[in-house]
Amino acid sequence: MSNASLPALSGYLRADGRKGIRNVVVVAYTVECAHHVARLIVNAFHGQEVHLIGFPGCYPNDYADRMMKRLATHPNVGAALIVSLGCESFNRRGLEEEVAASGRPVHTITIQQNSGTRTSVADGVEWVRWAREALDTQQRVPMRLDELVVATICGGSDSTSGITANPAVGVAFDQLVAAGAACIFEETGELVGCEFHMKRRAATPELGEAIVACVxxxxxYYTVLGxxxxxxxxxxxxxxxxxxxxLGAYAKSGASPISGILKPGDQPDTGGLYLLDVVPDGEVRFGFPNISDNAEIVELIACGAHVTLFTTGRGSVVGSAISPVIKVCANPATYERLAEDMDVNAGRILSGDATLEQVGAEIVQLVAQVANGAQSCSEALGHQEFILTYKQFEASGPGCFPLKAA
Amino acid sequence: MSTPIPPSAPRLLLMAPEDNCLIARVPLVAGEALEIDGAAAVLAEDIPLGYKVARRALKAGDKVLRYGAIIGTVTADVAPGAMLHTHNLVSDYIPTYTLASDAHSFIGSTH
Structure with missing residues (x-):
């Protein structure tokens, strides 16, 4: 264990006791019809912590409603501006009340009642400027490793991913879990074939059965969709x-016992290793469970992730709104092509220039540095991708949270 | 930048002792002489970085193991040192979609 050498962490204290590593103002559109106005507001704050999130649909959806509430009250978020067209189904009042109850500044602009695009943009910019100035006076406070939530995802995988970047993240996850952090891995569709191995790692037999069922x-789901x-x-x-x-993707989870299964928006209340189940419940509807990597990243963030470790072999360049994304590149040839987008060159393991343990320790150090404010590559390049689509979930069964039940 | 792999290092990686495939640690070219489990083999085709070759002779219907776990079933006889990929290896779960050939863009599963 090398955590003794980790820098002390600090973060922004929120009213619910959680701490954030960023102090973002989110501008949230509540239907695609309000997207442009919301984007123009965000564009006025280039290079500042003002991020665009939103839900495009006009039909109501409990999942999207819950996701927006979790995201707008994420510990990395300090204030929220809601931008509504006015006639959509999304419950903008419910979202505003949730953010207000969390102690964060919140304001809603309804375009249809606010003289249209120009006035709404001007009012939005004025409010965000006020919120930004208020947040910029907030001081960081000490933060412990067991207050940190770290997620992992892979995207643009290739054959090297399972040899280098993914097991290196697994080494980092083992160190972070041992230090008390909550770590989340995901995408049960990419764990097909690993279910019985995961079952053996489950904290309880009931959780083991739940893991097999969710794979x-x-x-x-994927077979039906073809x-x-x-x-x-x-x-x-x-x-x-x-x-x-x-099997390559599974290596990201490391070797810790699996403490529970989360669904999008469930937040782990103790440290440990968690599996995020991103596949909807019930009959197959609304299309693919995750249309691209950023949909999963947004779900990991809705579970409270402060930072996401993104492994890639082919070379994804995405980041995310709200929480920084750290890129761990699996393939040494890809790293040479895309070095400006990559935080860690795990391809050094393949070329014999580093061991899994060395790269794993490097990732843990980088998590601590980014938590303390250092920008990841995607963050510095301005990547703030965001996707939220229709889904349906049932509440998690008691077997999914053995620690809470105990 | 990364340094070249020392000549003494293996050019093919074995991920688990029970595996019957090996992974190219560097791009390999047709005609290259390799040693697989002590036996000499000459590559019949280029093997890109990260691609799989058969560790031993495989027959259609055999399971392929990587990381000590089954990753699919071979659809044709495969000689040691030959590439294992979408042309001769299929999932036991879900078909693999590729853009490589419109005529064969949807490679059937064994199920």
């Missing part, structure tokens, strides 16, 4: 089958 749900979680670039990178990709 079966994912296999069924595609696995497998893109042509995966095959170009030497991966042949879903289960081969799965």
């Amino acid at each position: 079966n749900k994912a296999a069924h 595609h696995g979680s497998f893109a042509p670039g995966n095959a170009d990178g030497g991966l042949t089958t879903q289960e081969e990709k799965s």
Whole structure:
């Protein structure tokens, strides 16, 4: 364990006792019709911590409602501006009340009642400027490692992902979990074939059964839709089958016991290793469980993730609104092509220039530095991708949270 | 930048002792002589970085193991040192979609 050498952490204290590593003003549109106005407001704050989030749909959806509430009250968020057209189904009042109850400044602009685009943009800019000035006076306070939530995802995987970047993140996860942090891995569709191995790592037999059931749900969902979680670039990178990709992806989880299953928006209330179940419940509807990587990143953030470790072999360049994304590049050739987008060159493991343990320790150090305010590559490049689509979930069963039940 | 792999280092990686495939640690070229489990083999085709080759002779219907776990089933006989990829290896769960060929863009599963 090398955590003794980690720098002391600090963060922004929120009214619910959680701490954030960023102090973002989110501008949240509540239907696509308000997206442009919200974007113009955000564009006035280039280079500042003002991020665009939103839900495009006009039909109501409990999942989207819950996600927006979790995101707008995420510990990395200090204030929220809601931008509504006015006639959409989204419950903007419910969102405003949730943010206000969390102790954060919040304001709603309804375009139809505010003289249209120009006035709404001007009013929004004025409010965000006020909120930004208020947040900029807030001081950081000491933060412990066991107050940190770290997520991992892989995207643009290739055959090297499972040899270098993913097991290196697994080493980092083991160190972070041992230090008390909550760590979340995800995408049961990319764990098809690993279910019985995960079952053996579950904290209780009931959780083990729940893990097998949720991977079966994912296999069924993807089979009905006719595609696995497998893109042509995966095959170009030497991966042949879903289960081969799965086994490589699974290495990100490390070797800690699995403490529970989360659904999007569930927040772990103790440290440990958690599996995020991103595949909807019930009959197959609304299309693919996650249309691209950023939909999963947003779900990890809705579970409280302060920072996301993104492993890639082919070379994804995305970041995210709200929480920084750290890129761990698996393939040494990809790293040379895309160095400006990559935080960690795990390809050094393949070329014999570093060990898994060395890269894992480097990732833990980087998590601490980014938590303390250092910008990740995608963050410095201005990446703030965000996707939220329709889904449906049932509440998690008691077997999914054995620690809470105990 | 990364330094070249020392000549003494293995050019093919074995991920788990029970595996019957090996992973190219560097791009390999057709005609290259390699040693696989003590036996000499000459590559019949280029093997890009990260791609799989058969560690031993495989017959259609055999399971392929990587990381000590099954990653699919071979659809044709495969010689040691030959590439294992979408042309001769399929998922036991979900078909693999590729852009490589419109005519064969949807590679069927064994199920």
